Amino acid sequence: MIAALGLLIGIIAGLLFAPDVPLSLQNYLPIAVVAALDAVFGGLRAYLDGIFDDKVFVVSFVSNVVIAAAIVYLGDQLGVGAQLTTGVVVVLGIRIFSNVAAIRRHVFHA
Amino acid sequence: MPDDTPDPTPEREPGPAGDAPGPTPGRRPEQDPEQDPEQDPARDRLRVAFTRPSSRQAVVGVLLAVLGFAFVVQVRDTAANDTYAGVRESDLIQVLNGLTGTAERARREVDRLETRRDDLQDENSARAAALDEAEQRVRTLNIIAGLVPVSGQGLRVTITESTSRVSVGSLLDTVQELRTAGAEAMEFNDEIRLGADSSFQASVGGIELDDRLLEPPYVLDVIGDPHVLRTALTFSSGPLESLENDGATVQVEEPETVEVTSVRDARRPEYAEIDEGQ
Secondary structure, three states, X not given: OHHHXXXXXXXXXXXXXXXXXXXXXOOOHHHHHHHHHHHHHHHHHHHHHOOOOHHHXXXXXXXXXXXXXXXXXXHHHHOOHHHHHHHHHHHHHHHHHHHHHHHHHHHHXX | OHHHOOXXXXXXXHXXXXXXXXXXXXXXXXXXXXXXXXXXXXXXXXXXXXXXXXXXXXXXXXXXXXHHHHHHHHHXXXXXXOOOOOXXXXXXXXXXXXXXXXXXXXXXXXXXXXXXXXXXXXXXXXXXXXXXXXXXXXHHHHHHHOOOOEEEOEEEEEEEEOOOOOOHHHHHHHHHHHHHOOOOEEEEOOOEEOOOOOOEEXXXXXXXXXXXXXXXXXXXXXXXXXXXXXXXXXXXXXXXXXXXXXXXXXXXXXXXXXXXXXXXXXXXXXXXXXXXXX
16 A cells, blocks of 8 residues: 555656756666566565565665666666667566566466 | 566565565465465455555555656656757667668658659640640631631721622632732621632622622721732732722721621531541
């Protein structure tokens, strides 16, 4: 409940304040969002599995975001930023799919 | 699908270990459905999470708020981002390449369409020119054949019989001389238009032109160059003299405009056919 409220509050705040993304973050925010999405779906799956732990969730959320952004940053420094971004998105996309599939089995038994 | 991988969330690996510190609050809702086989543990847990929010959810809520915020900001930024600031150089190069290709294609298309437009315009003007020429031709032929009323410069010749009748030959001579002098349209007595197939005939009542009786005085309207026409009439032993010898008085006027109002019926040629083999 609180979690859903938090998501709602975040969306509303984003709509209300509508800040501009700083130029230096423009390459990393999208990838960070995807990484956070992955962490959220992983956490939901763990919760449905009954193995959810908030500390683990916080750590995985933060580290996911930081690592994803760091990989892209590294890629930018090496001149392969676009390709690495694609790679990270692919990996995270696969993980999101598998997590959502597990959640689906829990919720719908299908 | 990779959904049957043993552990798709490696960060969750400490999960089972982290399970140990929090089994007492976390286990309870899941143990109840285990006793009741009809109840589903996962769904039950979801229900519990919504109906009995715990303080543990607060930190999750905060993180989700951050995620939602970032998500919305990014979506809005992407939607509103029409500048290329902050785009990687390689991406910019690709964008530029794409634009160059598109522009090149567009230019080729423009060239093609312009060529086509020019072709069509040429065709159109050629057709218009042909049409113009045909119309001009129709006008000319109509005038020559005497199918339309005309007006213009010319002469009005009035032949009044005084002592005796004018002979057909003199009248025919007059018309012939006027034709030679370039008369473009001729009319007798404001009612009979002269054409290529007009014919004079002497009859009992007088002179017939195209099978219609000509009543004296004969008024001949001629359109053409007035000076040339007048010269054609007045040279020595010309038509004027022969008419006067016939005993008629001839009066030649030069009005501002000569009106030739009568028309002939177009007769369809019965025997002559256009020779296409020309």
